[in-house]
Amino acid sequence: MVRQAEAEEFLLKHLTKISSDFKCAIGLIIGQANAHKFNVVHLARTPTSDSNDDQTPPNHIASIVEVNQAWVVDHARQTLRMLSGGMYVLGVFVVGDEEIFNPFHPKIKSILTGINKTLQADKYLFGGDFSEKLVLSFAPKSQRWAARAYDVASANVQPVDWKFLPKATKFIVFECTYQIQHVYHLKTGEADGPLKSHVKAILDDIEHNLQSAVLLFDNDLKDADEKLENVGKKKKTPRTNSSKSAPEQAEAPAKPVAVSIFEKCLALKPLNSLHQAEFEGDIRVEGEVISKLWLNPKGTFGEAMQAVREDIMRSLATRMELHWDSLIEEELREDVNSVHEPPRRALIALPDSNVGVSDYLFSGEAPEDAKFSLQELFGVKTDDSLEVLDLEAQADIALLYDANATAHEADQVDSKSASDSSKFMYILGLVAAIIILFVSIFVHFYLKYV
Numbered sequence: 001m002v003r004q005a006e007a008e009e010f011l012l013k014h015l016t017k018i019s020s021d022f023k024c025a026i027g028l029i030i031g032q033a034n035a036h037k038f039n040v041v042h043l044a045r046t047p048t049s050d051s052n053d054d055q056t057p058p059n060h061i062a063s064i065v066e067v068n069q070a071w072v073v074d075h076a077r078q079t080l081r082m083l084s085g086g087m088y089v090l091g092v093f094v095v096g097d098e099e100i101f102n103p104f105h106p107k108i109k110s111i112l113t114g115i116n117k118t119l120q121a122d123k124y125l126f127g128g129d130f131s132e133k134l135v136l137s138f139a140p141k142s143q144r145w146a147a148r149a150y151d152v153a154s155a156n157v158q159p160v161d162w163k164f165l166p167k168a169t170k171f172i173v174f175e176c177t178y179q180i181q182h183v184y185h186l187k188t189g190e191a192d193g194p195l196k197s198h199v200k201a202i203l204d205d206i207e208h209n210l211q212s213a214v215l216l217f218d219n220d221l222k223d224a225d226e227k228l229e230n231v232g233k234k235k236k237t238p239r240t241n242s243s244k245s246a247p248e249q250a251e252a253p254a255k256p257v258a259v260s261i262f263e264k265c266l267a268l269k270p271l272n273s274l275h276q277a278e279f280e281g282d283i284r285v286e287g288e289v290i291s292k293l294w295l296n297p298k299g300t301f302g303e304a305m306q307a308v309r310e311d312i313m314r315s316l317a318t319r320m321e322l323h324w325d326s327l328i329e330e331e332l333r334e335d336v337n338s339v340h341e342p343p344r345r346a347l348i349a350l351p352d353s354n355v356g357v358s359d360y361l362f363s364g365e366a367p368e369d370a371k372f373s374l375q376e377l378f379g380v381k382t383d384d385s386l387e388v389l390d391l392e393a394q395a396d397i398a399l400l401y402d403a404n405a406t407a408h409e410a411d412q413v414d415s416k417s418a419s420d421s422s423k424f425m426y427i428l429g430l431v432a433a434i435i436i437l438f439v440s441i442f443v444h445f446y447l448k449y450v
Helices: 009-021 071-081 104-119 195-211 246-251 301-325 367-379 397-449
Strands: 003-008 025-033 036-046 090-095 132-139 145-153 155-166 174-185 215-217 257-262 279-295 344-349 356-361 389-390
Touching: 003 009, 009 025, 009 036, 009 090, 009 155, 025 071, 025 132, 036 090, 036 132, 036 367, 071 090, 071 104, 071 301, 071 367, 090 104, 104 132, 104 145, 132 155, 174 195, 174 301, 195 279, 195 301, 215 301, 257 301, 279 301, 279 344, 301 356, 344 367, 356 367, 367 389
Parallel strands: 003 036, 003 155, 090 132, 174 257
Antiparallel strands: 025 036, 025 090, 132 145, 145 155, 174 279, 215 257, 344 356, 344 389
16 A cells, blocks of 8 residues: 655745755655654755865755765754654655656665664654655656655665645644652762763653653543544534534634643552662752644544653753753852753744744743744744744742752751750750759768768
8 A cells, every 4th residue: 555645735835945946955854654644744954054074064965975964864853852742754855856766765775774763862852663764856857756655674665645735634733731840869879970860860750750640631531542533522512593604613723632641649658668768969850841732633642642741751851952062061060059940942833834843942042042943954934923932931040049048048047056956955964963063062061060
């Protein structure tokens, strides 16, 4: 059975525009996939550079063999970090009149293998468990296209029926706010370890909690095998004298599906099973992750649950990596209490599409700063009409430092109180001993001479 691939017609215009600017170009195919169909939401041309060194590609290439593989693979990794859960880098597209399918070009094989290896190496990027990658070839002269599916594991090549449609799949939107209040205790000997290792352990703990959590959709517990297309459907009701006609009601935009996450509580253990452990400190992770996903109605709620978990973990891992890269050497090892503020999430709507992507803003950066990443990684021209949603409020670091200072002062007061109390007890004991001594001397002389 021939695999299907669907994309909206504006992406065909996008390919035509690329072909007019470049003799040969390569980029990433972004979307969702199931056993029968690829749903393509965007085609992101790999950015170019004017530099001609080994690390960056030339501004214009004449053939696919001139493509810098490392540059394309890194583009795939950075792009995947900006995608919501359930969205993946499906493969690559090539613009040029060069034949790449008969035979299947070894350069394309190498690039797809590199992308697959790199994306799967990062646990929380969720590069996709599927080894089958999509390849699109667009010829500028004939304005024709062809597609293939290449399995990087078996090297098998299958034809793909690619169609550009006026209206492609309309995705269902899911929204979720995940609150985090996690304490990671530093065992004896671990406090001097690198911050990066602690962050990875924290991510593992959060991911473990998410995997065992219960997810509700619009406050309803769904079966994992139930189709998403049934969401929001209600039982038929008798006709009323509503001002809206039936067609108008059918075309009304559906509200986003609210997702609630309930984590399991720790079970109480018998006292005889508890043991004492020593810790040198702790790392507290507090805040919220706001998620917004776009999923195919033909999927299941089980897939939606996994997509929500992927989105949260992908977002957290991306923030931590960006924050780690931003630290200077002096900040990597600190002997005092400190507060770290990873970047917050911003949502950018892709032009001509009902799907959005994420970017991450550091403290002091404005939502407008996110447009640069969209233009560089997704090949989208930005203007003032492009909407950027600053989803998460910027943390008030002053309050956190005040809380730490208050706790430190409280420790000092407790220590001082304990010290004062100890001194008082010592003086009191000394005075009592002296009184007893004088009383005993007085009694001794009284009994002897009276």
